[in-house]
Amino acid sequence: MREIFNRLLKCFGPQYWWPADTEFEVCIGAILTQNTAWSNVEKAIANLKKENLLSPEAIIKVSDGRLKELIRPAGFYNQKAERLKAFSSFILNGGGIEKLSRLSLYDLREKLLSIKGIGKETADSMILYAFKKPIFVVDAYTKRLLFRLGKIDSEKVDYDVLREMVEVCLPSDAELFGEFHALIVRQCKEFCKKKPSCKDCSLKDMCVFYRKVAAEGSHR
C-alpha cells in the first residue's frame, strides 16, 4: 500500500486537497459532489459564493427555491438543497465546526452519518478534509484501482472493510490519508484520459503504467 502511495506521489506530486477556502466550504462541496463531476460542483459553489451563502447561517436563511436555483448545475438539486439545509442545521446546533472538531473521530462520524443525505464517503470526506482527522476516504476510484492492482478480488467490497484495510497499512495521519485519496482520484482521471473508457484499462496496462512511473522517478 505504501508502495502505491509512493509511486503515485512520485508521478503526480502533491495534490493540495481539498480545494476550498474554508472548512464549511469543504463540507458543502462534499455534499454537492455526490455522484457529480467536480466541474459542475465548482459552478454551484461559485453561485453560492457570489451570493455570500457559504456559511451555515446563510444557508439556513435562504429560501429552498433560491438555493435549488443556485446549486442547479451540480444536479440532484432537490435532494442536495435539503441536504445542505440539514447539514447546516447540524453545524449550528453543534456550535460550529470548531467546536464539533473537539469530538472524537468516532463520535463525529456517528453524528454525521445520522444526518439524512450524508453517507460514509461524504462523512469521511468531511472528517478528513474539513475536520482534519485521520480517516481514509474510499470511493469508486479506490475500489477500481486496488482491484486492478490485485489488492482486492472484487470492486464490491464493503466500504468499511476496504477503509480499514488501507488504514492498517499506513500510519494514521490525516495529511497522508488526504494525499493518498487525492492521488488516487488524480491517477484515475489522468490514466483514463489516455483510454476511451475506464473499463478498458486492464490490470496489465496499469502495472505497465506503474513500472513506467517508477522508472521515471528512479533515474532523476
Place this chain on the structure above:
DNA sequence: CTCCAGGGGGCCA
C-alpha cells in the same frame, strides 16, 4: 446519441 461523474436513500427479497 450514450455514458457517467470525487453517492445516498428507499424498497424489497
Place this chain on the structure above:
DNA sequence: TGGCCCCATGGA
C-alpha cells in the same frame, strides 16, 4: 445484507 431504481446536470 444485497440488488435495484431514482435522483439531474453537463462534458466527453
